Amino acid sequence: MAMRKRGASFRLVVDPVRCDGYGHCHELAPELVTLDEWGYPIITANAFPGNDRELMRSAQLAVRGCPRMALVIEKISAQ
Amino acid sequence: MIGFTTPYLWYSSRATGAVSLCLLTLVMVLGPLVSTRVGGRRIGRFAINELHRSLSMVAMLFVAIHVTATVIDTYVPIGILSAFVPFTSPYRRLPVAIGTVAIDLMIAVWLTSYFKEKLRPDLWRAIHWLSYGSFVAALAHGYLTGTDAHTRWYLILTVGCGAASMAAIVWRITARPERAGGRTALSPLDAPAPGRRKS
Incomplete structure (x- = not known):
């Protein structure tokens, strides 16, 4: 929690093996995921700040809504 | 719970049983979709998934009421044990056991979906297939032991629900999923670019 205040950032990561191009992630988090022409996700936001509640919420919805469980929210460790 | 019986409990059990069947059918049809x-x-595709999930919760609620009403009512000697352990009911052992199996499978599917993120996806998937067995068992349970099983409306319901789920299974097997369907209409990229109108 303390990390978040200091501005830890997060990103969505797709497991390309599990992903089967259902496209739910794009519908649920259009601001983070776009689709290529075959319907597979392209993560557009490389990182978003953990205190951005709306983006975090979108990301969580996308993770929860993925029928293939191919998405995770990854914390980017400070570099 | 000694000797507690009122016709209303039995009515509730019958009614919620029938409603459960309808809701479970909806869930079974939405899954393959x-x-x-x-x-x-x-x-949205996600909306169908959400509907599948939330309706399954509503269905489970109705199943819970169905079981609770049956267990509380001492008109038939079905105890709380028989709700979860098959073949323990002195009353109509086999058909009640089939209902019990349906519930057990349902609980397995529910719990694995609840803890989906913590499970290996193929394990979740394998257990999720059990929902077909659960549905068939529930349908058979209603037909074999339902008080209303041989009324015309319940027969229509049984056949209708059976047919709908069969159709969903056939659809699932034969449909060619829009695999590389590409962008959906909800996609902002799919919208025609501003200023580029069809002439």
Whole structure:
């Protein structure tokens, strides 16, 4: 929690093996995921700040809504 | 709970049993629609998934009421044990056991979906297939032991629900999912670029 205040950032990561191009992630988090022409996700936001509640919420919805469980929210460790 | 019986409990049990069947059918039809990627234009694909999930919760609630009413009512000697352990009911042992199996499978599917993120996806998937068995058992339970089983409306319901779920299974097997369907209409990229109108 303390990390978040200091501005830890997060990103969505797709497991390309599990992903089967259902496209739910794009519908649920259009601001983070776009689709290529075959319907597979392209993560557009490389990182978003953990205190951005709306983006975090979108990301969580996308993770929860993925029928293939191919998405995770990854914390980017400070570099 | 000694000797507590009122016709209303039995009525509740029958009514919620029938409603459960309808709701479970809806859930069973929506599942294959998710996996065959229906939606994306008028309704989001995610929405079908959400509907599948939330309706399954409502269905489970009705099943819970169905079981509770039956267990509380001492008109038939079905105890709380028989709700979860098959073949323990002195009353109509086999058909009640089939209902019990349906419930047990349902609970397995529910719990594995609840803890989906913590499970290996293929394990979740394997257990999720059990929902077909659960549905068939529930349908058979209603037909074999339902007080209303031989009334015309319940027969129509049984046949209708059976047919709908069969159709969903056939659809699931034969439908060619829109695999590389590409962008859905909900996609901002799919919208015609501003200023580029069809002439």
